[in-house]
Amino acid sequence: MQIFYTQSSLRNFLNAKHSIGFVPTMGALHEGHLELIKASKKSNKTTVCSIFVNPTQFNNPQDLEKYPRTTEQDIALLESVDCEVLFLPSVEEIYPTPNILTFDFGYQNSVMEGKFRPGHFSGVGVVVSKLFNIVQPHKAYFGQKDFQQCLIIKQLVQELFFPIELIIVDTKREADGLAMSSRNKRLNDEARAIAPKLYQTLQFAILQTAHSDVKEISLKCSQILNAIPLITVEYVEFVDWETGKIVESLQNGRKYGICIAAQVGEVRLIDNIIFVA
Ligand code: AMP
Numbered sequence: 001m002q003i004f005y006t007q008s009s010l011r012n013f014l015n016a017k018h019s020i021g022f023v024p025t026m027g028a029l030h031e032g033h034l035e036l037i038k039a040s041k042k043s044n045k046t047t048v049c050s051i052f053v054n055p056t057q058f059n060n061p062q063d064l065e066k067y068p069r070t071t072e073q074d075i076a077l078l079e080s081v082d083c084e085v086l087f088l089p090s091v092e093e094i095y096p097t098p099n100i101l102t103f104d105f106g107y108q109n110s111v112m113e114g115k116f117r118p119g120h121f122s123g124v125g126v127v128v129s130k131l132f133n134i135v136q137p138h139k140a141y142f143g144q145k146d147f148q149q150c151l152i153i154k155q156l157v158q159e160l161f162f163p164i165e166l167i168i169v170d171t172k173r174e175a176d177g178l179a180m181s182s183r184n185k186r187l188n189d190e191a192r193a194i195a196p197k198l199y200q201t202l203q204f205a206i207l208q209t210a211h212s213d214v215k216e217i218s219l220k221c222s223q224i225l226n227a228i229p230l231i232t233v234e235y236v237e238f239v240d241w242e243t244g245k246i247v248e249s250l251q252n253g254r255k256y257g258i259c260i261a262a263q264v265g266e267v268r269l270i271d272n273i274i275f276v277a
Pocket residue numbers: 024025026027031032033035036141142143144145146169170171172173179180181182
């Protein structure tokens with residue numbers, strides 16, 4: 001695997017390469033990230049993974065400070081799946097001058113992650129735009145795990161006319177159902193043991209759609225989870241996959257996501273499940 005630290009060296013290497021697949025990450029890689037790399041390798045000649053812990057997308061400075069950084073291990077994992085290129089820029093390389101750009105994704109800024117993490121999607125929009133311009137991939141791979149992120153990246157690509165095909169990859173889970181996440185490393189034993197309750201509750205929610213209305217189900221899910229010590233729910237929402245809007249009723253045949261965010265011990269986790277009503 002070739003590793004590049006500067007945009008100019010990466011650009012030189014990628015110059016005129018056909019079929020570039022791009023997987024942007026913040027590192028602390030796990031099998032979920034590797035699924036994205038594998039998907040890219042299947043349909044592109046060159047796969048570029050970036051590892052960059054982007055300061056502008058952290059609304060909470062402590063979260064940025066505590067974000068796990070495991071570069072040596074990440075390099076070994078990327079080599080194990082034959083990723084061709086790693087882009088590993090410094091903060092100064094991506095932000096040579098203090099960031100002045102902002103993105104407003106309208107509705108998405110006002111709900112779920114947009115509401116609970118002010119400024120988060122703006123930072124994601126800025127860094128993904130910069131990375132898209134540097135790498136100029138033909139295809140870019142994102143995880144369904146970050147449901148709303150998929151929606152805003154779709155918006156970004158449409159609004160800025162990036163000639164990039166977006167591929168959404170299914171969420172990779174631990175054997176007990178917990179969605180893999182770099183943040184899971186920070187769960188203590190007690191929190192780790194109850195964390196799969198998030199996914200179990202999402203599955204319960206789908207079953208309930210046969211006979212209960214959406215608002216009741218969301219409320220019930222929050223009640224079930226909030227009754228577990230160490231868990232505090234931020235939201236449980238049903239979202240239309242096409243429009244990205246929170247819904248209060250379901251239409252047969254349409255695709256929806258049920259999105260959840262909760263504090264589990266010291267760690268804030270998100271998850272979602274997609275289903276057709
Ligand atoms: P992150 O490093 O958390 O910014 O994630 C980088 C990419 O990996 C994003 O597109 C995430 O949605 C994706 N990702 C994270 N966790 C998973 C997972 N468990 N399964 C599939 N994709 C994931």
